[in-house]
Amino acid sequence: QTFEIAVLVGSLRKGALTRTLANALTKLAPENLRFTFIEIGDLPLYNPDLDTETPPAAWVRLRNEITQADGVMFVTPEYNRALPAALKNALDVGSRPYGSNVWGGKPGLVVSGSGGALGGYGANHHLRDTLVVLDVPTLSQPEAYVGHLGTLFDQTGAPNTDETKAYLSKIMTAYAAWVGKLAA
Numbered sequence: 001q002t003f004e005i006a007v008l009v010g011s012l013r014k015g016a017l018t019r020t021l022a023n024a025l026t027k028l029a030p031e032n033l034r035f036t037f038i039e040i041g042d043l044p045l046y047n048p049d050l051d052t053e054t055p056p057a058a059w060v061r062l063r064n065e066i067t068q069a070d071g072v073m074f075v076t077p078e079y080n081r082a083l084p085a086a087l088k089n090a091l092d093v094g095s096r097p098y099g100s101n102v103w104g105g106k107p108g109l110v111v112s113g114s115g116g117a118l119g120g121y122g123a124n125h126h127l128r129d130t131l132v133v134l135d136v137p138t139l140s141q142p143e144a145y146v147g148h149l150g151t152l153f154d155q156t157g158a159p160n161t162d163e164t165k166a167y168l169s170k171i172m173t174a175y176a177a178w179v180g181k182l183a184a
């Protein structure tokens with residue numbers, strides 16, 4: 001069975017290392033997972049006053065894309081020890097109006113990354129906190145804190161060692177099994 005996975009990258013930067021990481025992860029995933037990268041940079045900041053019968057078009061687009069997905073995969077940097085505001089905003093937009101949470105029940109994957117050694121641990125766990133209330137059953141193991149992002153990929157964006165490749169593949173194999181268990 002094939003599953004459609006929505007990918008949300010926490011960095012809006014064109015040359016984002018976390019986007020390189022997300023691309024590499026999707027390429028190493030088992031073939032029954034199909035990926036769509038979801039734009040989050042164009043979402044107006046969540047404001048309940050705008051959530052009328054005609055909410056902002058970008059909100060409607062995000063909500064439809066997540067509704068159609070079988071699973072949600074988050075690849076994010078850490079901003080000041082937490083998740084970037086753009087990603088939090090996307091989560092907020094998809095969680096409302098009250099009673100119409102589009103994230104609920106979608107098997108989730110959280111991968112955090114940083115240029116330094118800590119691998120975005122703080123962002124990873126802040127994100128996991130929010131996924132609890134959004135009712136996203138998130139893969140527990142393996143946890144994925146990817147440090148030293150600037151050293152892991154070659155110019156084409158492929159992992160530059162077998163060790164990195166095996167590590168990223170292991171994450172995606174576990175996620176595919178998780179999706180298979182919960183989304184079927």
Ligand code: FNR
Binds near residue numbers: 013078082113120
């Ligand atoms: C950062 N960065 C950062 N890194 C980290 O490990 N812990 C942190 O708390 C922060 N805080 C932070 C705040 C802000 C506002 C910015 C812009 C950056 C550095 C960041 O993780 C690093 O630059 C990553 O390479 C950013 O990811 P992308 O954009 O390359 O995907």
